[in-house]
Amino acid sequence: MARPKNDDFLRALLREPTTRTPLWLMRQAGRYLPEYCETRKRAGNFLALCKSPSMACEVTLQPLARYDLDAAILFSDILTVPDAMGLGLYFAEGEGPKFERPLREEWAINDLTAPDPYDHLRYVMDAVVEIRRALDNSVPLIGFSGSPFTLACYMVEGGGSDDFRTVKTMLYSRPDLLHKILTVTADAVTSYLNAQIESGAQAVQIFDTWGGALSHAAYEEFSLAYMQRVIAGLKKTHDGERIPCIVFTKGGGQWLEKIADIGCDAIGLDWSTDIGLARQRVGDKVALQGNFDPIALFASPEAVAKEATRIMDCYGPGNTGHVFNLGHGINQHTPPDNVRVLVDTVHAYKRK
Amino acid sequence: MARPKNDDFLRALLREPTTRTPLWLMRQAGRYLPEYCETRKRAGNFLALCKSPSMACEVTLQPLARYDLDAAILFSDILTVPDAMGLGLYFAEGEGPKFERPLREEWAINDLTAPDPYDHLRYVMDAVVEIRRALDNSVPLIGFSGSPFTLACYMVEGGGSDDFRTVKTMLYSRPDLLHKILTVTADAVTSYLNAQIESGAQAVQIFDTWGGALSHAAYEEFSLAYMQRVIAGLKKTHDGERIPCIVFTKGGGQWLEKIADIGCDAIGLDWSTDIGLARQRVGDKVALQGNFDPIALFASPEAVAKEATRIMDCYGPGNTGHVFNLGHGINQHTPPDNVRVLVDTVHAYKRK
Numbered sequence: 001m002a003r004p005k006n007d008d009f010l011r012a013l014l015r016e017p018t019t020r021t022p023l024w025l026m027r028q029a030g031r032y033l034p035e036y037c038e039t040r041k042r043a044g045n046f047l048a049l050c051k052s053p054s055m056a057c058e059v060t061l062q063p064l065a066r067y068d069l070d071a072a073i074l075f076s077d078i079l080t081v082p083d084a085m086g087l088g089l090y091f092a093e094g095e096g097p098k099f100e101r102p103l104r105e106e107w108a109i110n111d112l113t114a115p116d117p118y119d120h121l122r123y124v125m126d127a128v129v130e131i132r133r134a135l136d137n138s139v140p141l142i143g144f145s146g147s148p149f150t151l152a153c154y155m156v157e158g159g160g161s162d163d164f165r166t167v168k169t170m171l172y173s174r175p176d177l178l179h180k181i182l183t184v185t186a187d188a189v190t191s192y193l194n195a196q197i198e199s200g201a202q203a204v205q206i207f208d209t210w211g212g213a214l215s216h217a218a219y220e221e222f223s224l225a226y227m228q229r230v231i232a233g234l235k236k237t238h239d240g241e242r243i244p245c246i247v248f249t250k251g252g253g254q255w256l257e258k259i260a261d262i263g264c265d266a267i268g269l270d271w272s273t274d275i276g277l278a279r280q281r282v283g284d285k286v287a288l289q290g291n292f293d294p295i296a297l298f299a300s301p302e303a304v305a306k307e308a309t310r311i312m313d314c315y316g317p318g319n320t321g322h323v324f325n326l327g328h329g330i331n332q333h334t335p336p337d338n339v340r341v342l343v344d345t346v347h348a349y350k351r352k
Numbered sequence: 353m354a355r356p357k358n359d360d361f362l363r364a365l366l367r368e369p370t371t372r373t374p375l376w377l378m379r380q381a382g383r384y385l386p387e388y389c390e391t392r393k394r395a396g397n398f399l400a401l402c403k404s405p406s407m408a409c410e411v412t413l414q415p416l417a418r419y420d421l422d423a424a425i426l427f428s429d430i431l432t433v434p435d436a437m438g439l440g441l442y443f444a445e446g447e448g449p450k451f452e453r454p455l456r457e458e459w460a461i462n463d464l465t466a467p468d469p470y471d472h473l474r475y476v477m478d479a480v481v482e483i484r485r486a487l488d489n490s491v492p493l494i495g496f497s498g499s500p501f502t503l504a505c506y507m508v509e510g511g512g513s514d515d516f517r518t519v520k521t522m523l524y525s526r527p528d529l530l531h532k533i534l535t536v537t538a539d540a541v542t543s544y545l546n547a548q549i550e551s552g553a554q555a556v557q558i559f560d561t562w563g564g565a566l567s568h569a570a571y572e573e574f575s576l577a578y579m580q581r582v583i584a585g586l587k588k589t590h591d592g593e594r595i596p597c598i599v600f601t602k603g604g605g606q607w608l609e610k611i612a613d614i615g616c617d618a619i620g621l622d623w624s625t626d627i628g629l630a631r632q633r634v635g636d637k638v639a640l641q642g643n644f645d646p647i648a649l650f651a652s653p654e655a656v657a658k659e660a661t662r663i664m665d666c667y668g669p670g671n672t673g674h675v676f677n678l679g680h681g682i683n684q685h686t687p688p689d690n691v692r693v694l695v696d697t698v699h700a701y702k703r704k
Contacts, residue, residue: 172651215645216626254605274568293567299524
């Protein structure tokens, strides 16, 4: 298997020269697209959509049909992993994800085991294979997982949380229990990402959505250390090609030097970080991905173009090491026409 | 008027030696205290409590009766200022603050004026006078205001927001309108804080709760610049005593050097920042306040003491320039007994 025809995204992650700055958008296949809403309606619900390889493939390709994006990302949900661990994922309408059996009792934590990704998460691997076939080597496919800490937040809280009171109480009062959960979850994430790579994912991203809710010290001990453990266990090549790994900690701008040290190829930045200063801080160690404020997509087309240009200017000269992206997932109410303005502005930009 | 008998808090802000590390807690007069809930019930509602100088005085003193705190903070709400500007503040039960007349139309923005604090906000000044009398110079009284940007968020959104879509759309598409709001609001905040100082506040804190929701560039232009404008207009002394000013930007850990440059005496840190690294970054320029994770107060008493000690160790040797505090307001469900553990641990700590 050769590199895809458009390999700018992979080249940027490996800090090789590119023809233009590649971009993709976190949650690019999502509710802001009417065609996505149609498919989801047909699926019946969100989880059924995730679990159908053919419909997951369909929605993965939708944003690529509309926009000149440089990568596809597997359509799935980070909570499929704890679901496969037996916690019973469900989505209460308008309420976000929930688990039937939150992980709080010591006996349940001791019983936790990493699922075989080819068994309980077979539908994800089938989707990866189907998407790769459909992409026909046009652009690379990104696989992904939640970080062990982010998954543990949902597993212990039993759903989303404003303040992470349950998982943080465990962190401070019974760190041994949280470390047990994180160890098993890190093993689960490692084998899950490796199965995606074996099935055809050409890069992987670890979404550490909630690591930024921790103190610096707790972040290192409970989130960063387990992402390092995952990365140490990842297949670095497949079919003779390097498989780059991106780490995205939302709210992690203070910890870039630490993140750059755990073996990843790129760091995803949220919009609060100055990408030019970030580049100075990490040097040539890793590539940077980001970091357009997703809410700026609600502004006028002129303002969207201006803000995209500002970020490109801020990254600075030299056509290596930058993957343009949002600083967080695209908002469901985003006007699709503004996404086109963003994509076109980034691709038309001439680096000094 | 002399300095209060316990002036450790003021000394720490001015980087003078103290007998022990002083502490107070953001939102220390609040719903986690049963006696507060009693008074609030008696007041009828939250806004009535804010607008009654005698009841505001009563709840201000409640945490000082329970705990050995080194400062009192005026009980009030940051939204009294836009309320005085005519936006019509109200609290829908269980829904948080709302404005009857959100600020979105160009004509309304052009009509916006800064209120006379001795007129529309007289009840706040009366509360300051009454609290100072009741404190009898035992500990200092802190006055406060929301930052211009944080107030503008509520004024434009019409209440709280998850994503600040309305105010950010204005920021990107019509920055001129937002600058107009911020200019008037900065003038309002300046005269409001000066009136508190003239009435007896011995230090002031600017709460920039939402500045951290901005990109680095937007933070400098729309939040930091207006806090600088406020500080430039503040009375630096009153009755012969220096009036120190604290700036707290939640999520501002990446911008400490910039914040230290706007003329404040101290920076409030949320819990995500390593306070030892923060001290290295700002040097002797400003004092630091923080930064215990408020959710760690839900842990066991032993874990509370351990985490408080970790932060004191992290700040490092030397008994100057540190005011212990939480990294954000205390959670309403906090067990009051754990607050005592925190206070006692900090006061018993011996700096190397």
